[in-house]
Amino acid sequence: MHERAAEFADRARDRYGVDLDVSEFESGTETATAAAEAIGCETAAIASTIVVALSGGDLVAAITSGANRLDLDAVANHYGAETASMADPGDIRSVVGWSIGGVPPICHETALPTTVDPMLTQYDVVHAAAGTPSAVFAIEPDRLVDLANADIVELTE
Numbered sequence: 001m002h003e004r005a006a007e008f009a010d011r012a013r014d015r016y017g018v019d020l021d022v023s024e025f026e027s028g029t030e031t032a033t034a035a036a037e038a039i040g041c042e043t044a045a046i047a048s049t050i051v052v053a054l055s056g057g058d059l060v061a062a063i064t065s066g067a068n069r070l071d072l073d074a075v076a077n078h079y080g081a082e083t084a085s086m087a088d089p090g091d092i093r094s095v096v097g098w099s100i101g102g103v104p105p106i107c108h109e110t111a112l113p114t115t116v117d118p119m120l121t122q123y124d125v126v127h128a129a130a131g132t133p134s135a136v137f138a139i140e141p142d143r144l145v146d147l148a149n150a151d152i153v154e155l156t157e
Helices: 003-016 032-039 072-079 089-096 118-122 141-147
Strands: 022-024 046-054 059-065 084-086 114-116 126-129 135-139
Touching: 003 022, 003 135, 032 046, 032 126, 032 135, 046 072, 046 089, 059 072, 059 089, 059 118, 072 084, 114 118, 114 141, 118 141, 126 141, 135 141
Parallel strands: 046 126, 059 114
Antiparallel strands: 022 135, 046 059, 046 084, 126 135
16 A cells, blocks of 8 residues: 555544545546546545635635535635635645645644535445545545534535
8 A cells, every 4th residue: 555545544543543444546546537437436426625725825625526616716705715716735735734636535734624515425435535646435424524524515616
């Protein structure tokens, strides 16, 4: 297992007391479509973690269904910010501790306010990044919401 995927699994066990089954795919799972194809599930069952920068510099995380597109204006409105934009990859790496394409919804270096797309709650199991662009883990949506200390909020287009 890739060292970053193993680190993610160790953090999940240490921080939350959960043993997550991390799967790795040679073809990569960097996009929701690629992940769904590799796993053999619907694209909508992919939980994509998107880190957003609010005006003022705060970062937040939005866990969206792979079938949906994040609405940055809705994110800004939800958090009472003037604007919201995709966070800088360097900021994501330094603050969240993971790199784009492999950002998991949990086990961040810094706790971020987090939302979950309600579409994900329609599935028995969803799949999310596990620290690398080729590693994923499966989890029940309610458990994901709990572990991520997230609010279920519609922030997609």
